[in-house]
Amino acid sequence: MLELLSPAGDLECLMSAVDYGCDAVYLGSTMFGMRAGAAKFDPETLRNGVEYAHAKGVRVYLTCNTVPSNDEIELLPEFIKTAYDCGIDAAIVSDIGCIALIKRTVPDLEIHVSTQAGVVNYVTANELYKMGAKRVVLAREVDIENIKRIRDNIPEDMDIEVFVHGAMCVSFSGRCLLSAFMTGRNANKGECAQPCRWKYHLVEEKRPGDYYELSEGDGGSYILNAKDMCMIEHLKELKDAGVTSFKIEGRAKSAYYTATVTNAYRAALDAVKNGEPIPKWAVDEVYKVSHRQYCTGFYFNKDDANQYYENSGYIRECDFVGVIDSCENGRVNITQRNYFTVHDDLEVLSPGKTPVKLDIPYLINSKGEQTEIANRATEKMYFDYPVSFPPHSIIRKPLSKK
Template sequence: MFRPELLCPAGDEEKFFTALTYGADALYLGGEELSLRAKTKGFSLQNLSSFIQIAHNQQVKVYFCLNILAQEKHLPQVQAYLEQLKATEVDGLIIADPGVISLAQKIAPHIPIHLSTQANTSNSASILFWQSQGVKRVNLARELDHRQIAQIKAQVGERVELEVFVHGAMCMAISGRCFLSSYLNQRSANLGLCTHPCRFEYKLIEKTREQELFEVQEEEFSKILASEDLGLIKYLNWFKKKKIHSLKIEGRNKTTSYLARTVDAYKTALLDLEKKQFSLPRYYSYLEPSLTRPLSTGFFLSQRKILLHPLAQKKAILGQVAESIDSNTYTLKVKSRWDTTKKVNLLLPRLKKITLEPKDYALEKENGERVSLAHPGLTYVFKTDSPYLAPHLLLEEV
């Protein structure tokens, strides 16, 4: 039975393990440079092979991003990256620039090439052109609606794998090729340095009243250039029926809370489709706490629809389990102020929650001193007899 691959972001080591834990079928990540996410820690090429092996041990693929629109000065560095990548077992290279594709084919011809959405591929002729250049998979332009995607799939068939973004932040520019950040702040979005000026709040000046500023408003917003986030979980069955190979979640810069909830909701929904138990309200309820902007259909429908709004008040993610010390003792990274006299929920994969009473757990300092109030940014020892605890799981307020 066909099930689309769920492709998830891994901006750093913590997010890598979070996505693995909550159900990723494949991960996309980058190095410390050249991957359009300069603000993420990324992965050193020296340690990359060990992470690839961890993923492969769980039957999860790893794709490496080299998707900047390279300038001349970047080419020696791109070649150096490729020389090191060719010795790894990475499952694919995500590339946007034709020159970088050419270099990859010369230096590491055995690694499959996936064309980035930055290439703005919006028709079957372009896809077949890229196939003739050795590209195995194409991430379609985000500006396509469902009819256009279906037409492309009908023309391309199984000759080239198709990948589509289904969840996460959207750029107001065509396929992310934005120059606002470069123009306003001298930091190029096409080199991974976007300062997100589309999220700024703007005011309007009318020519004859230059001293009078007007707020630019659209509904309750003054961020007129800011798009909503994309959320197509409602349409997963459509993607499955059309046999779209890979469904991609945006978010290498997002929090582990966002990543855990989003990956888990989409993976659970895909599995539920197979069991004919698809339950959209359940997934929406689980996604809501991760939202910072309204969730919409983007370009997928002929008319954009807002599907979900952020919650006014959210339950805080209190911490994330790090490593196991013994059968009932773990290290734990605290992410929000944590009153240990209160209940907490342990978030398990497949949207399950286990409630721990205050008597069921303890937080301690390294010296064994028990704490009643834990502070974000610190690591503590977490003790519990609960059989459900495991590394990389999140805990939230009840």
């Protein structure tokens, strides 16, 4: 079975991922996760998230992929027992000691070896399998031909997971000391300040205060800034290479990002499974979220995984302006998220559907007044409409070109 694996930075993102078609989600609790800013799942929230996912047949994987110190690792047994009691389906782990400790503490819990472990060959994968690993998340530096070699030389019941979409790291498998050196925030403990996205100048030792731009153009140069990965048009090649799980990066991203990208990859992966062409609308969808320039990572031509020197900003083509809460008797109830008017070129994205145009005749605000403008954050509003949409459908508009 091919698995679509989506990120969940918080409970809203988890619900979006589940509603828009993922087979599994990965998330971080209060410790041991590589995204400290997305450590939103305390035991109560984790239990609620697991219940929501399991009710729709979606598995939940917990990230435990930091490199813990002696003091930290002593907290792992109680931490993982609590998470296991909440119903998680697997732990994503990078440290060998953590793998052994988790297997002793909760023997029935699946172990997925994180990309942070840097697995690039089948010998390593086989040794991890002997230690109890059910899955390896390969290093992003592994190309398609080497994925095939790994698949051909590991047990049939061992899964291969790879990243197919999202941010890339300049360091090998995310092993970076730059953030800790420059800011005191350790990337290997989930606190990366992303100094690889910053703009740098050159200074000569005997000329302090004289800064020389590292220039590719008028805007200087972002010498460490990586492009984003996008493999939506190449899922068949990955499937044929033996990939089991297709992973979307983005635990620090919004629920809108999670929903949109999950919906697109769901359609693309279903097309691959059915031997059909990937729908053009699904490919177009990945350009409707904030992203850097796309590339195919290291899977094909390593030259395509190069850095983007002009800037480190995001490309945005659409604004997420509202979410549909319910539709009752011809009335659409929404929660406003960003400014829009009834005159904007709006569209609705519903789970498992292509986006459709939305022509709103008027809005009724929370005071019962008719208006053409939605400009109060998270205001509850409604409008009458002849078409119903499922709950959690997204309303968005294109950004105006300046």
